[in-house]
Amino acid sequence: MTQDILWLDIETRSRCDLKKRGVYSYAQDPSTQVLVICWAINNGKVQTWKLLSHTSCPREFVNAYNSPKVQKRAHNAGFERLVLRPFMMQARPIEEWYCTATQARACSLPGGLDALSMALDLDVKKSKRGMVLIRELSIPRPDGSFNEDPHLMAEFASYCADDVRSMREMSLALAPLTDEALELYHVNEHINDRGLPIDTELCELATGYAEREAEEANAMVQVISGGALKTAKGTKLTEWLHDRMPKQAQNAMVKHRTVDGVDKRSLSLDADIRATLLDMVAENPDEYDIDAVSMLEAAEAAAMSSVSKFQTMLNRAGPDGRVRGAFITNGAGQTGRFSSTGAQAHNISRTVAPDPELIKQNMRDKRDFGSSTLATLKSMLRPAIASTKGMIVTGDWSAIEARGLPWLVNAPGSLRYLDAFRDKTRDIYVEQSHAAGLGGARQPGKVVVLSLGYGGGPNALVRMAKGYNVRIDAPDATVKLWRARNPWAVRWWKQLMQAAKDAMVAYLRGEGGKPFAAGRITFACHGGWLIMQLPDGRCIYYPFAKLVEGKYGTDIEHMKAAWKPKAGAAEWPRARLWHGTLAENATQASCASLLRGA
Numbered sequence: 001m002t003q004d005i006l007w008l009d010i011e012t013r014s015r016c017d018l019k020k021r022g023v024y025s026y027a028q029d030p031s032t033q034v035l036v037i038c039w040a041i042n043n044g045k046v047q048t049w050k051l052l053s054h055t056s057c058p059r060e061f062v063n064a065y066n067s068p069k070v071q072k073r074a075h076n077a078g079f080e081r082l083v084l085r086p087f088m089m090q091a092r093p094i095e096e097w098y099c100t101a102t103q104a105r106a107c108s109l110p111g112g113l114d115a116l117s118m119a120l121d122l123d124v125k126k127s128k129r130g131m132v133l134i135r136e137l138s139i140p141r142p143d144g145s146f147n148e149d150p151h152l153m154a155e156f157a158s159y160c161a162d163d164v165r166s167m168r169e170m171s172l173a174l175a176p177l178t179d180e181a182l183e184l185y186h187v188n189e190h191i192n193d194r195g196l197p198i199d200t201e202l203c204e205l206a207t208g209y210a211e212r213e214a215e216e217a218n219a220m221v222q223v224i225s226g227g228a229l230k231t232a233k234g235t236k237l238t239e240w241l242h243d244r245m246p247k248q249a250q251n252a253m254v255k256h257r258t259v260d261g262v263d264k265r266s267l268s269l270d271a272d273i274r275a276t277l278l279d280m281v282a283e284n285p286d287e288y289d290i291d292a293v294s295m296l297e298a299a300e301a302a303a304m305s306s307v308s309k310f311q312t313m314l315n316r317a318g319p320d321g322r323v324r325g326a327f328i329t330n331g332a333g334q335t336g337r338f339s340s341t342g343a344q345a346h347n348i349s350r351t352v353a354p355d356p357e358l359i360k361q362n363m364r365d366k367r368d369f370g371s372s373t374l375a376t377l378k379s380m381l382r383p384a385i386a387s388t389k390g391m392i393v394t395g396d397w398s399a400i401e402a403r404g405l406p407w408l409v410n411a412p413g414s415l416r417y418l419d420a421f422r423d424k425t426r427d428i429y430v431e432q433s434h435a436a437g438l439g440g441a442r443q444p445g446k447v448v449v450l451s452l453g454y455g456g457g458p459n460a461l462v463r464m465a466k467g468y469n470v471r472i473d474a475p476d477a478t479v480k481l482w483r484a485r486n487p488w489a490v491r492w493w494k495q496l497m498q499a500a501k502d503a504m505v506a507y508l509r510g511e512g513g514k515p516f517a518a519g520r521i522t523f524a525c526h527g528g529w530l531i532m533q534l535p536d537g538r539c540i541y542y543p544f545a546k547l548v549e550g551k552y553g554t555d556i557e558h559m560k561a562a563w564k565p566k567a568g569a570a571e572w573p574r575a576r577l578w579h580g581t582l583a584e585n586a587t588q589a590s591c592a593s594l595l596r597g598a
Contacts, residue, residue: 003069003070003071004041004042004064004067004069004070004071005041005042005070005071005073005098006039006040006041006061006064006065006070006071006072006073007039007040007041007046007073007074007164007167007168008037008038008039008040008065008072008073008074008080008164009037009038009039009074009075009080009160009163009164009167010034010035010036010037010038010079010080010083010084010160011034011035011036011134011137011138011156011157011159011160012032012033012034012035012083012138013032013033013035013137013138013139013140013146014026014029014031014032014033014138015029015031015140015144016029016031016032020315021315021316022315022316022323022324022325022342023078023079023082023083023325024082024195024316024318024324024325025316025318026082026083027079027082027083027085027086028086028318032083033051034051034083034084034087035050035051035052035137035138035153035156036048036049036050036051036153036156036157036160037049037051037061037160038157038160038161038163038164039061039064039164040164040168041060041064041070043168046161046164046165047060047061048157048160048161049061050153050154050157052148052153062088065084065088065092066088066090066092068093068096070096071096071097071098072092072096072097072098073097073098073099073100073167073171074097074098074099074100074167075099075100075101075113075163075167076099076101076111077097077098077099077100077101078099078189078192078325080097081094081097081189094186094189094190094193095186097186097189098177098182098185099185099329100167100170100171101113102177102181102185102329102330103171103174103176103177104116104170104174104333105329105330105331105333105561106175106177106181106330106333106336106541107174107175107333107541107543108333108334108540108541108542108543108561109174109333109541109543109559109561110333110561111333113126113163113166113167113170114126114128114130116166116170117166117170118565118572119543119559119572120170120173122166122169122170123165123169124162124165124166124169125166126162126163126166127159127162129155129159130159130163133152133155133156133159136149136152137149137152137153137156175539175541178538180538180596181329181330181336181538184329184596185329188327188328188329188338191327192324192325192326192327193324194322194324195318195320195322195323195324195325195326196322196323196324196326196345196385197321197322197385197386197387197388197389197392198313198314198317198321198322198323198384198385198386199321199383199384199385199386200313200314200317200321201360202310202360202363202380202383202384202386203310203311203313203314203317203384204310204314205360205363205364206307206310206363206377206380206384207310207311207314209363209369209373209377210307210308210310210311210374210377213301213307213373213374213377214232214301214302216301217232217298217299217301217302218230218231218232218298218302220232220294220295220298221237221295221298221299221302224291224294224295224298225240225295228240231302232295232298232299232301232302232303233299233302233303235267237269237295237299238253238267238268238269239267240295241253241269241292241295241296241299242267244289244291244292244295245277245288245289245292246287246288248280249277249280249288252273252276252277252280253267253268253269253273253277254266254267254268255267255268255270255273269299271303272463274296274299274300274303275466276466277296278296278297278300279466281293281296301374307374307377307378307381309343309344309348309381309384310377310381310384312342312343312344313343313384316342316343321388323342323343325341325342326340326341326342326343326345327339327340327341327345328340328341332592333561334540334561334585334589335540335585335588335589335592336538336540336589336592336593336596337588337589337592337595338592338595345385348381348382348385349378349379349381349382350382351375351378351379352379352382352383353376353379353380353383356379356380356383359376359379359380360380360383397591397594397595399421399428400591400594401450401453401587401588401591402428402429402449402450402453403418403421404587404588404590404591405453405454405489405583405587406418406488406489407520408492408519408520408521408535408586408587408590409488409489409492409519409520410519410520411488411491411492411519412488413486413487413488414488414489414492414519417486417488427442427445428445428449429442429443429445429446429449430442430445431445432445432448432449432482432486433445433448435448435481435482435485435486436448436452436478436481436482436485437477437478437481438472438478443468443469443470444465444470444472446468447461447464447465447468447470447472448461448478448482450464451463451464451465452479452482452483452489453489453583453587454580454581454583454584454587455493455578455579455580455583456479456580457479458475458476458478458479459475461475461478461479462475492518492519492583493579493580493582493583494579495518495519496518496519496521496579496582496583496586497556497577497578497579497582498516498518499516499517499518499521499522499523500516500523500530500532500556500577500582501547501554501556502516502523503515503516503523503524503525503530503531504525504530504545504546504547504556505547506525507525507526507528508547512524512525512526512527513525513526515533520535521533521534521535521586525545528544528545528546529541529542529543529544529545530542530545530556530558530577532582532585532586532589534586534589534590534593535590535593536590536593536597538589538593540585540586540589542556542558542559542577543558543559543561544558544559545557545558545577546558548576550576555576555577555578556576556577557574557575557576557577558574558575558577559572559573559574559575560572560573560574560575
């Protein structure tokens with residue numbers, strides 16, 4: 001028997017800053033009010049209830065909402081679930097909810113409904129007026145009052161109803177969440193409700209240090225530039241620094257990107273470029289102007305976004321010191337891995353202070369950490385997630401991608417490669433360091449395994465080596481030697497690409513769904529969507545794929561799950577598939593399946 005679905009969307013207003021405080025604080029804030037509820041049952045007409053009209057809640061909605069047999073389906077459903085809980089006087093169990101944003105990401109599509117309506121060219125597209133109406137009606141005026149213009153409220157209700165129509169059309173057109181994927185979403189919501197315990201005292205102390213560092217960086221920039229620059233960020237600082245750098249460093253500040261086949265160049269001072277410039281200064285300090293080096297160091301200090309996590313944790317912590325709603329199911333849509341929001345718990349530095357309690361006491365004592373302040377703060381991010389009831393246990397798979405790749409290949413050569421993990425006297429990174437001609441040092445071997453396994457070339461090798469503080473003197477020769485010593489990987493890359501192309505050709509010949517294998521990975525094409533099936537049966541989607549002629553022969557192109565196109569773009573951005581992307585997606589998605597199962 002098919003389960004009934006209650007499609008719903010709500011519009012709200014509050015004096016609580018949703019972006020800053022997060023949905024949990026927003027839902028519990030006394031000033032938060034529901035303005036409009038729009039809903040539909042199954043394929044029925046979309047209904048609207050404007051609460052400021054002071055009419056009673058429609059019985060049809062109440063009955064559907066309170067029925068355990070009716071699935072509640074919303075886009076980013078956690079918002080509706082949490083905000084409606086106090087309003088409806090009861091919480092519906094998490095297991096009754098279904099998130100269409102999670103469904104979209106599971107199909108490798110963007111999670112935002114506005115982006116989805118554009119990408120899928122839905123009959124009812126999300127109105128661009130939405131953000132204007134939210135600013136006018138959902139956010140208080142400077143004096144704290146709210147705009148209650150009846151004409152805008154009527155437009156707001158119409159906008160909400162259109163969102164229900166768009167969501168329903170999109171959800172019914174896509175592959176539904178599997179039972180396993182829906183259960184995973186429910187588990188993740190339970191974890192979000194439980195929250196992460198935060199050491200709020202440490203966060204407050206660290207935030208004070210971070211603010212002083214930012215102030216000092218800005219002051220240094222103003223002094224060095226003679227007042228021409230005000231902050232240690234922005235285009236003007238990048239241009240100032242570029243003009244005072246030697247030629248080699250200037251070249252390193254240029255970023256290249258291809259737009260419609262044309263090479264576009266622009267100056268940048270992003271994290272990778274700052275790291276490159278600092279390395280260049282360290283190698284040849286006498287070649288650099290002292291003011292330029294000081295400006296670069298100030299820019300690095302001001303850009304230490306990781307330390308801003310302390311303030312974000314404080315902003316999102318509840319009265320009990322827990323940060324809720326940190327995790328997103330299928331956040332990395334192309335592989336189904338989790339991601340994080342707010343304090344970005346998935347992106348916290350691995351560096352941990354050897355004695356966090358000592359540093360915390362030094363912070364209480366207002367000790368000056370000097371030039372190591374930012375590094376010290378960074379090392380205290382993980383200790384900031386701390387339970388007052390005992391230890392927090394963390395875990396990770398051991399060399400999971402280094403194991404996952406050869407297991408997926410499932411060929412004699414790759415299986416012999418896997419033998420190294422079964423023998424405790426062997427170290428795969430040491431062996432691969434020898435294989436790449438790097439002398440057997442473990443860290444270079446780790447860089448080689450992680451960067452070259454997905455078809456990476458010399459540039460990829462050098463980039464990853466920098467992240468591990470490893471120097472590769474002859475990257476071209478290293479890549480060539482590693483591939484010669486690991487032919488099973490090279491063969492599999494080709495097999496992946498060929499299987500994907502064969503699936504596309506079969507679809508064009510009217511044999512849609514015909515499977516083609518490459519090791520433990522299988523490809524098929526349905527309705528123009530290229531589908532990669534993992535060993536556990538989970539599918540990775542490449543929407544609206546097509547065969548195109550490329551520089552090296554026939555390529556596969558698919559719709560990119562970007563948030564939205566750049567302003568003025570005529571169509572949704574697309575991406576080319578190559579064997580490295582397929583190998584990486586297959587490996588990371590399979591490893592994610594292991595974590596999902598655990």
